Amino acid sequence: MALEDSSDDEYWGSYTTAPQERFTIPQLTQPCRPERPWLDQRDSENLAEGGLPEKEVWGGSSLSTTCSQDATEMQADAVISVENRTFTLHDLLGFGSFGSVWRASCIASGKIVALKEVRSSSHDATEAAMLEAQRLRALRNVIEEDDTACAALPFLLCAGTVVTSTDHRTLLVMEHIPGAPLQQALEAGQLCAGRMHPLAQAFRVAGQMLSQISAAMFHVSKCFFHRDANPHNIMVQVMTGKFRFGLIDFGLAVDSAQWSAGGWRTAGAAGDGRFWTESSWLLFSHGSEALAIAEDLQSEYACMIDLHSAGLSVLQTLLVLAFGEEGSLVATMWKEEAEVFLALESLVNVWKQYWRYASDKWQEVLDAFNQDARADVKSKLAQELAHSVFGAYFHRLRAALEQVLASLKSFCANPGGSCQLGSADLALRVIEALLLMISAGRPRRGRAGWKEVKELFAEV
Numbered sequence: 001m002a003l004e005d006s007s008d009d010e011y012w013g014s015y016t017t018a019p020q021e022r023f024t025i026p027q028l029t030q031p032c033r034p035e036r037p038w039l040d041q042r043d044s045e046n047l048a049e050g051g052l053p054e055k056e057v058w059g060g061s062s063l064s065t066t067c068s069q070d071a072t073e074m075q076a077d078a079v080i081s082v083e084n085r086t087f088t089l090h091d092l093l094g095f096g097s098f099g100s101v102w103r104a105s106c107i108a109s110g111k112i113v114a115l116k117e118v119r120s121s122s123h124d125a126t127e128a129a130m131l132e133a134q135r136l137r138a139l140r141n142v143i144e145e146d147d148t149a150c151a152a153l154p155f156l157l158c159a160g161t162v163v164t165s166t167d168h169r170t171l172l173v174m175e176h177i178p179g180a181p182l183q184q185a186l187e188a189g190q191l192c193a194g195r196m197h198p199l200a201q202a203f204r205v206a207g208q209m210l211s212q213i214s215a216a217m218f219h220v221s222k223c224f225f226h227r228d229a230n231p232h233n234i235m236v237q238v239m240t241g242k243f244r245f246g247l248i249d250f251g252l253a254v255d256s257a258q259w260s261a262g263g264w265r266t267a268g269a270a271g272d273g274r275f276w277t278e279s280s281w282l283l284f285s286h287g288s289e290a291l292a293i294a295e296d297l298q299s300e301y302a303c304m305i306d307l308h309s310a311g312l313s314v315l316q317t318l319l320v321l322a323f324g325e326e327g328s329l330v331a332t333m334w335k336e337e338a339e340v341f342l343a344l345e346s347l348v349n350v351w352k353q354y355w356r357y358a359s360d361k362w363q364e365v366l367d368a369f370n371q372d373a374r375a376d377v378k379s380k381l382a383q384e385l386a387h388s389v390f391g392a393y394f395h396r397l398r399a400a401l402e403q404v405l406a407s408l409k410s411f412c413a414n415p416g417g418s419c420q421l422g423s424a425d426l427a428l429r430v431i432e433a434l435l436l437m438i439s440a441g442r443p444r445r446g447r448a449g450w451k452e453v454k455e456l457f458a459e460v
C-alpha cells in the first residue's frame with residue numbers, strides 16, 4: 001500500500017508528550033517543542049497562489065502590518081498596540097506550540113481579552129497565523145443569536161502583524177474564554193464533587209459539557225471542522241456549582257463544506273491521535289487512496305471527526321470523575337442500581353484498555369515525528385493494521401455504552417430505590433449522546449449529529 005508523503009502530515013500542536021500508563025488524562029508537562037511543519041504543503045501552495053490576499057485576510061477589516069526594529073516584549077504590564085487599539089498585558093494564560101497567550105485588557109474599554117502572540121521567521125508560518133485569525137473572525141458569522149454558543153467561542157476582535165528586523169510577530173486579540181483547559185481542571189480535581197456522589201457529579205458535568213459544546217458546535221459545524229476538539233482545547237470554568245465550557249484553538253480548522261465534499265483528500269490527519277477516529281488512523285497509516293475506497297470510513301472521516309473526538313473527551317471526563325484516576329469503583333452498591341454500576345464498571349475497563357493502547361500508539365507517532373522517522377512509523381502502523389485495532393476498541397466502547405443504556409432503562413422502569421446516579425434521566429441522555437458521537441466507522445452524521453445531541457439537552 002503506497003504511503004502518503006510525510007509532507008501531508010499536519011502539525012499536532014503541543015502533544016509532544018503522551019501519558020504512559022495512566023488511563024485517565026494527558027500529562028500537563030509539555031517540555032520540548034518539535035519543529036513546526038504545521039502547514040501542509042498543499043495548504044502552503046494555496047496560500048502562495050494568493051489564497052489570502054493581504055487586504056482580505058482579516059475578513060472585512062484590512063490586515064494591519066507595521067514595521068518595527070524592535071517589538072515590545074511580552075511581559076506583565078507591557079502595553080501592546082494592535083490595529084489602532086492598545087492593550088495592557090496582565091498574566092500568561094498558556095503556551096501553545098506557536099506562541100504565548102496572555103490575559104490582557106483593552107485600555108479604552110477595559111474589556112478583558114486573550115492576546116496570542118505567534119513569532120515566526122517563515123512566510124508560511126506567518127500566513128498560517130493569519131489563517132487562524134481569519135477563521136476566528138468567521139466564527140462570529142455562524143452564530144445565530146445563540147448566547148450560550150457565543151460565550152463558548154474565541155471570536156477575533158482584532159489582529160495584526162509586526163515585521164521586526166529578525167522575524168514576524170502576529171498578534172491575535174480574541175474573546176477571553178474563562179477557566180482552564182479541561183485536562184488541567186481534571187488533573188487538579190477542580191471538577192470533583194463536594195457533597196454529591198461522584199457518579200452523580202460525573203453525569204452532571206458530562207451533561208453540562210454536552211449541552212454547551214453541542215450548542216456551539218451545531219453552529220460551528222456549518223462553517224468549520226475544528227479537528228482538534230479534545231481536553232487540551234476544551235476550556236472549563238467552575239462557577240458556584242455550574243460549569244461553563246468553551247472551545248479554543250482553531251489553528252487546524254478547515255471549511256466543513258469543502259472538507260465533506262472531498263477536501264479531506266488534500267490534508268493530512270491532524271490533532272491528537274488519542275481522539276482520532278478509525279478512519280483518521282487509516283488515512284495516517286495507509287494514505288488517502290486507502291480511505292477513498294473504504295466507503296463507510298471515508299464518510300466517517302468526512303463528517304464525524306469532531307463529534308467523535310468531543311465524544312471521547314466527554315466519556316473520559318465522565319469516567320475520570322466517576323471512578324477516579326485509578327478507575328476503581330468508589331460507589332457503595334445499592335441493590336436497585338447494581339446493574340447500572342456493573343455496566344459502568346465494564347465500560348471503564350474497556351476505556352482503560354483503549355486509553356493504554358491509544359497512548360502507546362500516539363507516543364510511537366510522536367517519537368517518530370521528533371526523530372524524523374514518520375515514514376517508518378506509518379509503515380509499522382500499516383503492517384499492524386492499527387486502524388482496525390482502533391476500530392475494534394470503538395466497537396467495544398459502543399457495546400459497553402449500549403449495556404449501560406439498557407441498565408439505565410431498566411432502572412428507570414422500576415424506580416423507587418435510592419439513586420446515587422443523581423438524575424437517572426440525565427444519565428440516560430448522556431449515554432445516548434455518547435452513542436451518537438463515538439463512531440465505529442459509521443456513515444454520515446456531521447451537523448445532523450450535533451443537532452441530535454443538542455436536542456437531547458435542550459432543557460438542561
Ligand SMILES: Nc1ncnc2c1ncn2[C@@H]1O[C@H](COP(=O)(O)OP(=O)(O)OP(=O)(O)O)[C@@H](O)[C@H]1O
Pocket residue numbers: 012013014015093094095096097098099100101114154174175176177178180181232248249250251
Ligand atoms: N481565547 C482564549 N481564552 C483563554 N485562554 C486561552 C485562549 N486561547 C488560548 N488560551 C490559553 O493559551 C493556551 C495555548 O493556546 P492555543 O492552544 O491557542 O495555542 P497554540 O499555539 O495553538 O497551541 P497548540 O500547541 O495546542 O496548538 C491554551 O491552552 C489556553 O490555556
